[in-house]
Amino acid sequence: MSDTPWLTIIGMGEDGVAGLSMRSQAALAQAEVVMAPPRHLELLCNTTAQTIPWPVPFSDGIDHLETLRGQRVVVLASGDPFWFGAGSVIAQRFGADEWAAHPGPSCFALAASHLGWALERTTCLGLHAAPMARLRRHLAQGTRAIVTLRDGDAVGTLAKYLCDQGFGDSTVTVFEHLGGPQERVTNHAATTLNGTFSHPVCAAIAVAGLGNALTHASGQCDDIFQNDGQMTKRPIRAITLSTLAPKPHEHLWDIGGGSGSIALEWLLAHPSTRATCVEPREDRAANIAVNADTLGVSHRLTLVTGAAPEALPGLETPDAVFVGGGLTAALLDDVIALPARLVINAVTLEGEAWLSAAQAEHGGDLMRIEIANAKPLGRKRGWVSSYPVVQWSLSR
Structure with a gap:
């Protein structure tokens, strides 16, 4: 980084200039232009620099900074500009030799x-x-x-x-x-x-209270997802997420989203994961959007209303693909060609046959999952079996 960058980002507290470090005060004294929110500009005194209130929306201020190259510019931000502040956005726009930063204590x-x-x-x-x-x-x-x-x-x-x-x-x-x-x-x-x-x-x-806390393991309770009954239920979802094995910064395709439960649990696994959910029915896509908003992960979810494989071209390349609904031979061929690890669940005889043939040709693991739950049987209880799920997984 240059010893004399034209742009300096200074973290200012509510005590104004008096609370700044000597480095920050020196940079501010040499500034020709100061850009900051109005409340920070009000804390300045005896400055000869041109003062520019940071505009709304925020991105307009970044664009305006571009026009100030060649002048000595100071941007004032709150506390530590690189902790939920403007610092990282500014640093992404300008070269490493163009700016310096003097953070203050964060809130x-x-x-x-x-x-x-x-x-x-x-x-x-x-x-x-x-x-x-x-x-x-x-x-x-x-x-x-x-x-x-x-x-x-x-x-x-x-x-x-x-x-x-x-x-x-x-x-x-x-x-x-x-x-x-x-x-x-x-x-x-x-x-x-x-x-x-x-x-x-x-x-x-x-935090205190008896609210429904989310688990940090895979397999959230079914009732946290708004759904019409079309969803991967908790035990199968836990196994599926374990097989998908989400890792930081990875991107998932969830094809045949239903309630979006697989994609949403993928997003809950780590704050850097992303997902694209493909769902042909508009009512189910609406449920997915509500669930994403409720769980606070909508900013990392891309929701595509359309049928696969027709809706897949042009989507960002995934690291992992899950197919939980709408499996066809054509869709299977398309996802096998992707450079991603695959997890595909099937409940029909046709789907089971396709996955069996795919495993024979391409390898991977083929697993049959059978689950039964205790239910009333007259005055006693008995086991009621769910449809068995055949899961094929292939690691690249």
Whole structure:
């Protein structure tokens, strides 16, 4: 990186210039242009630089920065710009020799130090530009989380979301203007939280309650998925996810999505996984979209309403493919040709025959899964068998 980049990203706290490091103050003193949100510009004093409020939408500000090359420019952001902030977006646009960064303490660090929480054991989420459902997979008794929020009104939205999910016993500590002279810290129960709060604001949550926590193993309860009965049930889904073996940064095709349960559990496995779900029926595709929103993973799901194999050309190449519905000989030929590991489930005799022939030709593992559940049988009980599932898996 150059010793004199034209662009400097500075993390500023609520105490303004006085709280900046000597490096940051020196960069600010030499700046010809300062771009920042209006509240940060209001904290400046005695600057001779041109000041430009960061526009909305955020991407317009990145475009405007492009026009300022050749001048000494400072961008002011909150706290640590590379933790749910603007830093990484700016760094992706400009070359490594064009910018330098001087981060300040993040709101997560300030909140944790106030509460005495170990930050490495605390979930930290940016909800200032994301739905509350991003919290869903983290909600469990005893969890601690610190979240950024869009504005003061979002504090009430957060409390309502916790109550709606069955975690109304949670304690919510609200931090306003954290680290500055107007700092205010208040503690609330989610069930009784009310009042007016001012931006910038973040909240620390000590999660408590008897809500339905998601498991971190494969095989979520069936009832967390909105469905019309067409879905891979929990025991088969657990086996299927284990065979698919999701890994960080991998992309799944879920063909014949039904309720989307396989794709959604793939996305729950790790925050970097992605999935494309192909479902021919619009009503089922709508259920998949609702389920993705509810579980907070819709930002990593691509939903394609169409029939396979016709809907497959042009989709991003997958690392893994699951076929759970609509298996045909033509579709089987197409997915076998992909450079991805395959897991295909079949319940019909025709599908079983195709998978048996494919395993004989291409190898892989062929498994028959038979499950029976105890059901009432008169005044006693008996075993009721589900349709057996034949699963073929092929690793590349």
